Amino acid sequence: MSTKSKQSPTIGENARTAGGWGAARSVGEILLREHVPRSGSSMLAHHNKPDGYMCVSCAWAKPAKPHAMEFCEEGAKATAWEITTRRANRAFFAAHTLQELEQWSDHDLEEQGRLTHPMRWNSATDRYEPVSWDEAFDEIGRELRAISPQQVDFYTSGRASLETSYMYQLFARIFGSNNLPDSSNMCHESTSVGLPESIGATVGTAILSDFQNCDCIFYLAQNVATSSPRMLHDLQDAADRGVKIVTFNPLREAGLERFINPQMPSQMLTGRSTSISSEYFQVKNGGDIAALFGVCKALIEADDALKAMGASKVSGSDAAPDKPDNAAAVAFAASIAAADKKHVLDHDFINTHTLGFEEFAETARRHDWAELERVSGLTREQMIQAARIYAHSEAVLMIYGMGLTQHVMGVQNVHMVANLALLRGNVGKPGANICAVRGHSNVQGQRTVGITEKPALVPLDKLSELYQFDPPKWEGRSTVDTCKAIMQGEARAFVGLGGNFLRAVPETDAMEEAWRKLRLSVQIATKLNRSHVIHGEIAYLLPCLGRLEIDEQASGPQAVSIESSVAHFHGSRGRAKPASHELLSEPAIIAGIAKATLTRGQVPWDEWVGDYSKIRDAIEATYPETFRDFNKRMFQPGGISRPVPARERKWTTANQKANFITPQRLFPELDIGSDAGEVLNLTTLRANDQFNTTIYAYGDRYRGVKGTRQVVFMNEEDILRLGLKEGDLVDLTTAIHVVKMRRVMNFKVVRHDIPAGCCAAYYPEANPLFPLAHHDAKAKTPSYKLLPVRLSLSAQSSRS
Structure with missing residues (x-):
């Protein structure tokens, strides 16, 4: 296992102030570590500017009058992470089997750098090996045509552009599937x-x-x-x-x-x-x-x-x-x-x-x-x-x-x-x-242009009229539903447009075991992660251009669009040299798979790939009230305001009123059986050196953690009450009654300012604890902020 990214774990004091010289040093460190001090600094001058690129990290808005430096520490890390000079190229994959890479940490997999060539898994060598784009598209198309549309899931992470997302959902629906789970299912579906x-x-x-x-x-x-x-x-x-x-x-x-x-x-x-x-x-x-x-x-x-x-x-x-x-x-x-x-x-x-x-x-x-x-x-x-x-x-x-x-x-x-x-x-x-406040950069916008498992939220009649096909009307699978289908063997193929699905979802261990039984797994990505080294019987890793890179197509350099947390659409232009001449854009990859798969529908895939403004015309034709004059206005300072009637006190509810809705309980009913006094309510956290499942380094400056993420933050009274001491290694087990025990091991106890009866650990390290069924009943959002757990001394603890 690669451990070069880790240090000897130390725990310091919790910070009381954000920003400052710590943030400035962190930006400088990431630019140096990714070998982009000059090019990275030049890129950041265009970060979130009206005519620049939209951050690939969080979804906060681009202001009409930006600061001189309209980026933050996390945005700078995301930029350096994407334009890094490191490469996960042919030589890298020739040197490592996937069984070996399974033992690597999340950070070390992504730290290998940008993917450079389309790859297919070879079962005889257990390695990803180069393949031509045409070969990849042809086989993926053959495999998809051989599988029922109800058994194929089209997942989307939160960073794909509006143009890409529109094409992706259209491809899925013409194929015959409404299985369009996305990262919104795991965060703001509530x-x-x-x-x-x-x-x-x-x-x-x-x-x-x-x-x-x-x-x-x-x-x-x-x-x-x-x-x-x-x-x-x-x-x-x-x-x-x-x-x-x-x-x-x-x-x-x-x-x-x-x-x-x-x-x-x-x-x-x-x-x-x-x-x-x-x-x-x-x-x-x-x-x-x-x-x-x-x-x-x-x-x-x-x-x-x-x-x-x-x-x-x-x-x-x-x-x-x-x-x-x-x-x-x-x-x-x-x-x-x-x-x-x-x-x-x-x-x-x-x-x-x-x-x-x-x-x-x-x-x-x-x-x-x-x-x-x-x-x-x-x-x-x-x-x-x-x-x-x-x-x-x-x-x-x-x-x-x-x-x-x-x-x-x-x-x-x-x-x-x-x-x-x-x-x-x-x-x-x-x-x-x-x-x-949404998390990933375009997770909100994807839903706006049709990435949803709920067909009632999509103008299917308009899509049918524009593209001459009969859209499926059945409700598709959300992320939780997709996980369940994979574990029960009902899903046969998974196409992932970005993200690290296996690390983001609950029940990590069971999901990884079931994932290997998929007939086909296709991952469109910029960097290597765990969802790529765990694979189906046939597995493709398709490298794409990043949003920060120059996207040259038939009509010239292209721009894409993103929706912010405050429901404004913004244009984004890449400025970095592509990591490899073998890379295709996300729209080009989707079009390639679609053309190799579909036998119906009338979509000008090649025209769209050649000129993204034509995709935006199609989006406007599908959603005319939302995207009026889309191409004309997409780079206006401050962005295009999405119509939200409630801003004007127009209530588009069933009764045309704003509704007081009364919760019937103060706290959920959770079956934890006896010994409730030993149970703590766990919440998961993101560290300062992290964005979603991407781990930039093993540290958290604001919480005083260095060299590890295997920690559990506890109230001092609970540490004493449970007979523990700071620095102990403990195992955490799920306390609600489940069929199979779920456990994570060797987490260091850290005293922290957190209410008694509560504890906290990092996401995604704590994800194996969360049962798939532990979610909101309506939204099916996993309950990553509340899970009853029990703690016990680990076998590796010095006191065990």
Whole structure:
């Protein structure tokens, strides 16, 4: 096994400040390590600029007026990772069998560099060997035609462009399959299901200008410094003008505490930082619904008390609380009255725009404070304090991430965010909106152009008219469904457009075992990863151009388009020299497979590959309201705003209203049997040196971890209570009742600032613990942020 990337593991102090010289050094280190100090620096000058390229890392927006350096530490790593001078070429694959490469770490596989030639697995030598593109397309086409469309899955990672994604879904549907699982199924599907029910939008309603117009931000369950560092500029600007930022998050994260902006010499030279969070509430894993119910309860009870105070003035009676524990609500109401406000809630908005308020309000009133405290991990005073700030603000921006969506109750978590926003009309006005922070760069946009397993979300009639075929109407497989089909032998072929599917999904061990039984596995990729070295009976590894590379086609250099987290479409132009003259673009590879496979449909594949503007014309023809004048506007500064009716308080729900949707539980029912006191609720995390399944290095600067990722972060009280000590090696086992025990071994215990009863470990190292069935019932999003586990000393522990 290659171990050159690892160091002797050490654990230091948790950082309290993000950015600064640490971020600057990290950018310099990655450019040097990938041997691109000059070319990388030149590329970064065009990073997220209006006429430049869109970052291949997170999906945060390209502003109309960018900073001089419109990139962050994570974006710089992603750029260096793609334009590296390292090559996984013919000589590399000739020197290594896949059985050998299976023993390599995630980092060491990708660190070999860019793939250079199309490869086919040779079962006799157990090696990937070069093959011509025509041979690859011909055999893939023959194999696909021999398999039922219901048995083929077309997976998409979050980085493929709008043009590529449109072609890919069209190919799958003409082939006869709606099996289009994608990375959104694993991250924000709870948003795609929950928000339409609440406000009629499949995406958040926020835009960048909301940061300038809000007077309060509620920041929920997202680690900005690791997942979307460029947003720190927007948070810093808001904090500097006095906006209160109220944070709910289990761990104290550096980026949510303080930020030193590397682009501000006054901060870099003096060490002066900006305080980000005005209030920081460490909610327990899975305690989000209880915490938000507590805030809502405080608002509703204060509104009730304010009404009673007004009635008492009319009647001349005293405004005493009607029950002993209502004193806090009365005091809260008095503070609202002192500010010359007549209501805590926005009753005009509620009455005009919403349904379901009375049921929700009555449920909030009935919830017992003690139970809300127990489940959320917050005190009553903390929840009331959050409510006070909220009530005294006029335009509140709600920001949340995968800490809410990757849950057994992920959809209800999203409903609760919407419920809180609706109480004071904080949807559809400047500064007051909902921002669902997406992960990968175009994961949101892929769904916009048809990457979905749900045919009801796609204009099938229009596709049929444009391309002369009868689209399949049956509902396809989501990511969880695809995993189940592979494990049960119902899936026979898997085509992967990017990503590292096997490392991203739950039940890693069982999935790898089942994966080898696939008849065909095809991977379109830029770099080698574990999903490539585990393979089907016939396996192809097809290297593609990266987004940062010059894509020269018949009509000249091409551009592609991406959708950001705030639902704006942006153009992107590559500027780097391609890693190999053998590489094809993603559209060219899809067209090649499609032409070798399909026997129906009328699609000008070759014309599209020669000129991507024609693909954009086709996208506009399919979605005319969303992509009006697409080619003409795609490089306009600030991007093209996607129509989201809820931004204008137009509710495209079934009842044409925004809906208060009342969760029936505070916490999911999880069967953990006896000895519940020994169980901790695990959440998974991303490290500072990581993006999704890509591991840039074995470290996490913000959490003081060096040389390892095999750690479990624990509260000090839990370490003592369970008879452990910091530095022990422990095994983690799944605590909910499952047929087969799931375990990860030899994780080092690290003391951390995390609520008692909770623990945390890195994704994807902890993924083998997660049962496939442990997901949201509606969205099927894996519950990577909540899993009951038990800990025991490992056999390798010095004390075992």
